[in-house]
Amino acid sequence: MRAKSMRSQCLCQICTCGSDYRPYEIVKQPCHIPEEYKPKHGKIDFGTTYKRDFNSYKVQPVAIVRPLERQQVKKGKLDTVPTYKDDYRSWSTQKSELYKPEHTYHPPTVKFGNSTTFQDDYVPQEIKPRQSFKPFSVVKCSTAPFNGDTSHRIDYVPHQLEIKFAKPKEVYKPTDQPFEDLTTHQNDFQGLVGETAKICRPAHTRVTQSAQFEGSTEFRESFQPWEIPAPEVKKVPEYVPPTGSMQLNSTSHLDYVPYQANRVVPIRPVSHRRKNNFPFQGKSTMKEDFPVWEICRQGLIKQQQQIPNPSGKFDGLSTFRSHYVPHELIPTESCKPLNVALKSSVPFDDITMYSIEYTPKKQEICPASYPSPPGYVFENTNSQGHKFFRKITPAVKAF
Secondary structure: OOEEEEEEEEHHHHOOOOOOOOOOOOOOOOOOOOOOOOOOOOOOOOOOHHHHHOOOOOOOOOOOOOOEOOOOOOOOOOOOOOHHHHHOOOOOOOOOOOOOOOOOOOOOOOOOOOOOHHHHHOOOOOOOOOOOOOOOOOOOOOOOOOOOOOHHHHHOOOOOOOOOOOOOOOOOOOOOOOOOOOOHHHHHOOOOOOOOOOOOOOOOOOOOOOOOOOOOOHHHHHOOOOEOOOOOOOOOOOOOOOOOOOOOOOHHHHHOOOOOOOOOOOOOOOOOOOOOOOOOOOOOHHHHHOOOOOOOOOOOOOOOOOOOOOOOOOOOOOHHHHHOOOOOOOOOOOOOOOOOOOOOOOOOOOOOHHHHHOOOOOOOOOHHHOOOOOOEEEEEEOOOOOEEEEEEEEOOOOO
């Protein structure tokens, strides 16, 4: 028996599930292999432009111009009198006389009246209670019996519920195909043994000096101590008090001398009042009306009760209870149709278009889900990444 080849088909044409995703082969990218490091022969030139252009020169220390500081300590008692106490001394001054006139208080001998304008003008009056126009509260009770029927009790009719249809539970049937647990990571990335990379860094050699550190710096060489002359002390002349008496005259006393001046004539019109030669009494309406009285504690002022206390028992009747009159309620006639289920002797027709036209089909495995579809042989891959397979069909024997 021979196998006869047919024309090649793309994997998209072989697929029966309608999915657009197809697994592709992942080609490993080429890795750049670095060249092996080969050290050069010879010595390294460590010369730089700094070492070539900037050479070290011998520098002499700068000559010291400032003399050394000398501390002079004097032995003796220190004079602690400051310039303020020495220049500004206390003088004996005379106290100035007061020109304020003396005022002596004389208490009055008349007793103080404690009546107010409110007490004099406002006399309490008798108030009569107003007549009440409130109607008498009489509760009217109904003689008709209470009707407790509601629209829910009248309209609601209990109905018997039908038995629900129970759908049988389907039994799970596992597939016969083996489970493929191979992932793209396990398929493409396989562990390879490789060599560790060699270190191309040159060996580090530490530069050390055997010479001893001198310990001298540019600051110590340039700045040397020098002598400092002692500061000159200024001699303060001895205080000599002035001779003679101190003049206490000021510019105000010397320049502003009291002069005898005439009184300024007023410009207002001359009053035609009579002039009396009687002595001034010194009394005023304030002093006459409000003399000083002995203060006594005032007793409590209680007003007489104007509204008499009620006599009798409290009714406790409100305006709502007195005005509200209960009325007999007439129930409104209901226009709602009777809620009665229509019953029929014909059996229920539960046939639908879905139950008539639907036919269960066996779920088939798409051949494109395999790495190599069964019955096909891989041929090539085009520039767009589509894989083409060739179907193999068994050939008939020649008699």
